[in-house]
Amino acid sequence: MDTPATTPAITTDTLQSALSDWFAPWVQALGLKVESFQTDAVVLRLPQNPALSRIGGMVCGQALMAAADTAMVLAIVTRLGNQRPMTTVQLNSSFLKPLANQDALVTARVLRAGKNLVFGEIDIVAAGDGKSVCRASTTYALL
Numbered sequence: 001m002d003t004p005a006t007t008p009a010i011t012t013d014t015l016q017s018a019l020s021d022w023f024a025p026w027v028q029a030l031g032l033k034v035e036s037f038q039t040d041a042v043v044l045r046l047p048q049n050p051a052l053s054r055i056g057g058m059v060c061g062q063a064l065m066a067a068a069d070t071a072m073v074l075a076i077v078t079r080l081g082n083q084r085p086m087t088t089v090q091l092n093s094s095f096l097k098p099l100a101n102q103d104a105l106v107t108a109r110v111l112r113a114g115k116n117l118v119f120g121e122i123d124i125v126a127a128g129d130g131k132s133v134c135r136a137s138t139t140y141a142l143l
Helices: 012-021 060-078
Strands: 033-038 041-046 084-094 104-113 117-126 132-142
Touching: 012 033, 012 060, 012 084, 033 060, 060 084, 060 104, 060 117, 104 132
Parallel strands: none
Antiparallel strands: 033 041, 041 104, 084 132, 104 117, 117 132
């Protein structure tokens, strides 16, 4: 008698492994670390890195947006329970203040998950003082 396949439990380690298994090398080079997760939400740490910074140690917006997009993929995985092909349809960001010389904490939350689309929000804060540096809203298509 065949037993139904079960989806492995999602853990911090499986999400961290996903960062190296699923994403392009340049995304891996961001050095993202899974800080915590729950169903519908993930918190990643983006370490301060001179390679991601411009004059004055300010982290470039491209790095922040890549971290935001990556965090949302993992948040969607916590909702679905496994990896599923998906693509970013929309990513709208507002940069609130510069982030300089410190790590960022990237919190991605699923707001609504339908059959074909997932809507989410992302808040990026300075790890040192907790002040918000960027807010984003997202839409993903499940393929």
